[in-house]
Each structure stands twice: as structure tokens, then as C-alpha cells.
Amino acid sequence: MKLDDMLGMSISDFCRNGFTDSADNHCAHFVCHVLNIDTGYTCQDHKRGKHPGACLRVQELFSVCPEVGFWGNQPQGTCLVFVTDRANVNIDRHVMRNVPKKHVGIFNNGFIYNYSNIKDIVVRQTPSAFLDRFKTAYGGNQMLYFGSLPFSSEVLDIEEGVPVPAQLPQTNQVQAGPAFNLRTVPATASRDDYFITYPGQAEFYLARETTYGGRRGLAQPSNKVYGARYEISDYTDEYGPVAAIMGIIASGESGCYFNRLNSYDRAAFTFGFFQLAAHTPRDNLILLIRQLATEHSRFQELFPELEVKDGKLHKVSGANSISLENEYPRPDKPNELNLRDFMQYLNADQTKVDNAEISAAARLVHLANSDETFNRLQVNVAAHILMRRIRNTYSTWYGLSGVSDLICAAIADIHHQGRGTKQNVKDALAMANTLKGQLDQLCKIGSEKYPERCLALRYALEEAQREGFLGKQVFDRASGLFRPSSGWVA
Template identity: 30%
Template sequence: MAFDFSITSSVLSNGKTAYNGQLLNSTESKFTFAFRTTYLDNFGLYNISVNNNLVYKPEDYVQKNKFWAYFIYPTVMAESKGSFLCLNTYDRAKFTFTFMQYAAHVPNGDFVKFFKKLLALPKAKDYFPKLVLQNNQIFYRNSTGILSPLESNTSSQALMDYLNPTLTEVDQQELICAARFVHWASNDPEHRKIQVETAIVMYKENMKEYHERFGLHGAPAKVCQMICDIRHQGRGKNDRIALALNTNGNYEKAFSNLCTIGSANYQTRITTVRNTINKLVTEGKFSKVYDAQSGEFV
């Protein structure tokens, strides 16, 4: 049976508007799923809450994913402090969710791939009963049963508009979709597992691409991770990365160079990534190098 949520709001002592959801026809308590915010001329929601029970810990996923569980961790910490509930709906992506902040505006991008995996789960019919996954494409089914595509190889605009119809105000559809995502991630370990699997598949594929561009066979994990984070955030282009790597094989210098890319605007993020990497190195969990033939760290 499809889940329905009642949505209420309250103004906190600090002046913020909090949105609460409650699953109807259940004994569950209300849960806060988002806060109202503004960005430029936009209005939207955000959730950056960190709940220890709903935070990514590499150790929980290392048995299946091995070193990759650690490899994504610095980016995870920079994006969300590990929160599986991280949400924003106020920028041009219109809807961003997960511990890696997958964004809906990219056709066949990380959010679209992630959402398709979610819609293949049994619980998808409870949370998004009007969405249908057919031939690996997301469709909306209206009251007469007609299917309309929400995304394609060239556009995800219809999906963005379904999740968040407008940036000029916080509307009911946006609230309902946000509540659904937060509740689902909070209550279903399969949802959180897909967040993790999507990130690891993405970084594995990215590493193959980056090796082709930069020649990363034998490069230390920390150099590779910083490249992945630069590209994931978009704070630097390939030419700038290639210049940073041009050190005649001195990877310590290359890593130091990479840490300067985007520092004028993103120093806090770079510090988070670098400190997380250094912590993993100190713990003996980040000593591997990239093997281009196998596409793995060894």
C-alpha cells in the first residue's frame, strides 16, 4: 500500500522553518526531514543532519566493497559528513540527495542512476507509486494509466520538475518528495546500501577514465582520491590536474599541488578531504596504489 505523509511546519527559536512528516495510518512519530532556506533568488529545502545511526562508516561496507569503501570516504565527509539523509532542493539541480549529494540535473547522471536502482526495490511502490521503471527508463503513470517519460539520454528536466516543480517557492510536491526520500533512507538499509554501491561504481568508472587521461597506473590512493574529489565537485579541469601531476613521479609533490586546486573558493572542503585522507593513511587503511590493468587498488 502506498505511503502517505502528513506535512507540518514550525518556526524554531533560531527563526528557521522546520518541516516535519508523519507516516499516516501508523504509530510512527513525526520526523523532521528538512529546513527552509534561500539561495540567490531561489527558495528550497536542506537537510544536513548527522544521526550516528544513519552515517556512512566504511567499516560497515568494507567486507563487500573492500578498499573502495575507504576510497570514497573523504568525498563523503566533504559532501555530507557521512549523512545518508543529506538533501538540498534550492539550486539549479532542483533536487539533490544522498551522502554524496547526487544531483538530478544531469541526464543519466549519479542521481538518475541511483534513483533507478531505488525504483527496482520492492518498497518503491510504497514511496513512489506513480513512478514506473521500464526498459531502464523512469516514467510517470497518470490516473488513466498513460506513461510519460521523466528522463532520457539527453534530459532529466521532467524528473527534476516532478521532484521539485519550482525554485520560486517551497511547494507541496517538493515537500512530499523530500519526506519520502528521508523516510526511506532512514528506515531501509537497502536504500543506504544503494547510496554506497552507486558511489563505488561511479568512482571505479571514473578512475578508469582518469587513468586514460592522466596515466595513473601505480599512483598512490591519496593522489587518485583527490583527483576524484576535484572532478566530483567540479572545482578544477583536466588541464589543471595534469599540470599538478607533472612532477616527474614525485607523488608527494603531486598531492600537494592537487590540494591547491580551487583553494581560493573551496579551502574548507579541500581541508576536509586532505585531513580525512591523512587520517586513513595514519590508520594504515590508505596505502594502496592504482593498478590500471585490473582497475583496482593493490
């Protein structure tokens, strides 16, 4: 359908999630359904719908445009047009204030196609008529601003009326790392293996296409894993019992491989020996990538489009940068917040293996394969995450002060995978009054659904105790550290 064919249509012709009340503002809603932009707070979030969502908020749409500026400096071709008071926009910071008096439309072939909330239909106007309309409606110092199309958007071919990928702006566009060669080899009738070669480097195996529910992504099957592995003994001097607890969790999560990845589940992208997931705000993978972008030079070379500003990870786009740490409600669990923009940066389309996913995975796996400092930083971030959880959460929930590091390890593994609830753990601890008995009960949590993981935990705990890595220290809540069972040495 061409834009001209949409004239006179109402929002109910576009939205299948039921957010169609004529009393609501649908300007960004219309634009984002047409362009398939689901950044920020969407109609799917608002109505808890099951159909593709579209962004509802003008200021959130403005923030994800790769380039923004005053009207008159817009790029050639299709772009977005925003109108609001001059005081509401800071172009240098790529920010528009959240105020009622703002509007957005699609500029195409000399006209701005936009949603008239008064008429409750799609209309079109020339830029000058569009500006005059809102000067009259809003008053104040109304101005027009352009926004180049977000990377994930689709635009309508003017002649054919079919979706085509948005053209990325060429001016000052930062490329997503060095070029590489991708080779695919059929692994099964419906899945390919992916191999990557960087200039001057040997080819390496990346992953295989994998399906899970309605998602499709990448993962390394167990018979194809390779590369550097986390060894507890390499880190005991630095981290003590924490090194062993990380090793126990890693053995179940990744087989301890530093280059392990998956991009097929709801987290969108999970990486590393500790399997840090992308969807959680202020935790897990965002902490690793933020630290890498700050202090790891080879990562910075491979990911030149990432930078940390004001403590948050941003994606550089031309002269501007866009935060990847905005937090949005999960559609089916609105009380849970997710990093949707970060997830989409790493994996733009969870129904297929896409270029963003391959590019991010290739660069991270390459670093894990070739850079020991990269892997040591993985360990450092994982250790801080683990100890924060033990100090601030598990110790509070279960009264772990003076409790064996073996118990702490079992609890940490259960919650890291998510195979047991807080009540499950409390019940297991209450069923026995000896260390051996409590460990036995903890190792049974989740066994009906994850029997192999539970068995792996049991064996890993026994091995760690046999090797002398665990079983000698207890958690001390006052200091937030592990100490010898017999007390502090000095």
C-alpha cells in the same frame, strides 16, 4: 486574461524570449505560454533567453499529458486538443511522431483556442470546424486526440481570467505514496523547519527552507543533521579502497549522512551520502532511483507512481506512463544536457518549496532513516559510479595506471565537487614528483573558493592512510581495479 481576450493577439504578445518570427510554427508555443508549460525544448532554450520558456514541440507536449486518447473520450473541463494523421499516434505507448503536419490547441467551454500560423494570431473554432480545417490543410486521415493538462500547468478561470492550478485527472490516478502529516516550525524570520509524520511512525526532521541566488529549496543545516552515517569500515571487505574513496568524498559532501538532501541549487534535487544530483542524464541520482524502482520493495511502496520501462524511469499516469529521462539542452549552456522532467518531478518550482519537493524528500529521508538495505543500495550505486569515472575518465586523463589510491581519491573528490578543471589537476601533478608533494598540490586546488573542503580532503586522506584504508594499493588500468602496490597476490 481570459482565453477570449487573447483572440487576435500574436505570439509576440506572449513570448519575451524573442521567438516570434511569423515564418515559424507557434501552435505549441502559444499553448504552453498560456498554460506555463516549460517541458521539452523551449523558446528559452532556442533563443538562449532569460525569461520563462514555453515548449515548442507538439509531440513533446503530447508525451507529458497524464492521459491521452481519442476525441470523444475526453475528461470534462479544459484539456488539450491535438490533430494529426492517425498513423502518427500510438495511444498505448503515449507517443506522437515528430512530423510537420500536426497542431494543438486548448479546449475550453466548447471552443478550441489555437494559434493560426497563416494568420499569425490566436483564433478559436468548434471541434468540428477545427478538424475540418486540418483535413483540408493536411489531407490524409486526420483525427482529433485529447490530452489532459500536464500536472505543472496552469489554466485560466473562465469567469475571472486568473491562473489556477490544473486539476489532476481522477480516473486511475496513482497517488504519490502514503499520506503524511507536515508540521512547520519557524526557524528564522523568513525560513521554516519541516517535520514529517507517517501514520504509526515517529515524527522526523526533514529540512529547512534555504535560499541560494534566486532559488529556494530544502537543506539540513549542520546543527540539525542526524541519522545513519556511512562508515568506511562497514564496506571495506566488499569494496576495498573504493570504500575509503567514497568515504572521503562523502565526508565533504554530506558529512556521510545517508539522509542528506538539498534542493536549492541548479541540480534541483540532490540526495544521499554521496550527494547524487538529479540533473545529469545516465548518471548520478537517476541511476539510484532507477535501481530502487526496479528492485527495492519499500521504495516501490512509497513511490508507486514510478516504474522502469525499457531501461528508463517513467512516471505512471492513469493507464499511461511518461518518461522522466528525456534529455534537454541546459538554457544557458546548450551543449550540456539535463533531465528537466526528472528535475521537475522532484522539484516542480525552484523559486519556492513546493509539494512535489516535500513529498519526494520526505519519502527518501524516511527510507534513509529506517531501511538499511536502502542505504546499502546507495553505496552500491555510488561505488559503481565512482569506479566508472576512475576507469573511463580519470585514468585516461591522467594516466593513473600504477598510481596510488591516495592520488585517485584526491582527484575523484576534486571532480565530484567540481572545484577544479582537468588542466588544474594536470598542473598539480606536474608540480611534484613524490606522492606527498602531489597530494599537497592536489589539496590546494580550489582552496581560494572552498578552503574548508580542501582542508577536509587533506585531513581525510591522512586519516584514511593512518587507519590503513588507503596507501597500500594502486590503480591497475588493465583490470580496471585497485591492486596491491607490490603486485597481485595470486
